[in-house]
Amino acid sequence: MPRFATDLYDALVSLTPMDEPALIRDAQRGDVNAFNRLVLEYQALAYNVAYRVMGEAEAAEDATQDAFISAYKHIESYRGGSFRGWLMRIVTNACYDELRRRKRRPAVSLEDMLTAPDGTENENGSVLVSADETPEERAQRHQLAEALQRCLDHLPDDMRMVAVLSDVQGLDYAEIATATNVALGTVKSRLSRARARLRDCLQEARELLPSVYRLEDEATT
């Protein structure tokens, strides 16, 4: 089947309402179509977590693929609770594996060297950029995104994972505890330390924060 046809089919399938528990049960019985519905639902989250943790598109793609393969192999071990948390745990493990592999064989692709860390120069990059932005605002946002990714990259792996899951992806503490296999108290302290380090790292980009977000902040407080 041609690629565009499968993409169209996937797009149509993803638009239909999803009964997650039923899909999980079917996937546990070996139904690959049910599993693929779950993949379509969560692949953007999984890929973005992997991308923010790895800081590289290629590595994020590898980690996401490994995570879904592992999820299919181990879906029988899912015993209820937050499926998103369970899946993020697999993504987290895949990211750690990929990080270990990359540390042994460090490699930076040409694409990653030529594009900004957040990929906004890339056609696959930002999909949430406002059309109302002026070129200056866009440049400023771009600069801030670069600074944030650079600071995330400098965090230790465990802190980066928690910061990405919480502050970038918005998972709650319980889901993060499931995803990272640590206690809630550990999530709390790890996140606090990660935020403190990010604050210190962002000192140089601090002046960008108010100009981009102050108005929104003042409007909400």
Place this chain on the structure above:
Amino acid sequence: MISEQDFIRLSAYLDNQLAAADRAALEVQLTRDPELKAALRDLRLQVRALRALPRRRVPRNFTLTPAQAEQLRRRSPLAGLFPAFRLATSLSAAAFAIVTALSVLRPAALPLAMAPAPAPAPEAALATDALTTKSAAGSAEADMQSLAAPPETAAGGGLGAATGDESATEAGADSPTPEVFSVAGFPTPSPTELAYAAEPTPDAARQALSGADGQADNAAADSALTTASAPLETPPPPALTPLQQWAIGLGALTAILVALTWAARRR
């Protein structure tokens, strides 16, 4: 300057993770402390900036094809044994640790061959002289008695007796030579057997000494035993206690199980 503890509270407050009482207390503190309030505002901005990071579009779909799914479902038989291997490895490792600890903590379980040899007494040289003198004066009957004894006994007693023997005297040796045993009609022992046989037993030594000289006293015999065995001390072959043998066996078993468990897990 915001303390680390305050920062932890601010972080939890931002995520609505503080208990009601703590939250109320922090809110009171925020109204009084402008620095704390500024830190909260900065933290909120930082989290908002992170949340607003652009989402990456997935480069492709990560769905599985039916062929991939079929291949993934065909699990290796080794993979099915992973729980059993894991349990066996744990048990084997625990047994190995216990047996190793026991073999280390119980030196008394060492065999006699591995026990440290007693240090020679200072008067050993004197006793040797006395023994040599007495032995040299021994009668031929005593020689025959000691040589006719079984090797274990004769070796101990024969030390003194052999000094009176012609072959030993001609060679000027203090220890029995293979020829001495050949004379008695026994097969020639190997050097190792000699070393073992050279270890005297008190009874045999006393018997030999009393055979050589009926008036030999026990004290002289004991001293002579110490001295007589000294020149023949050769390191005995390393012998292992049953506990040590078990420890080695369990260690090898654990290593094999670890390898199998790892292989099963990889599949």
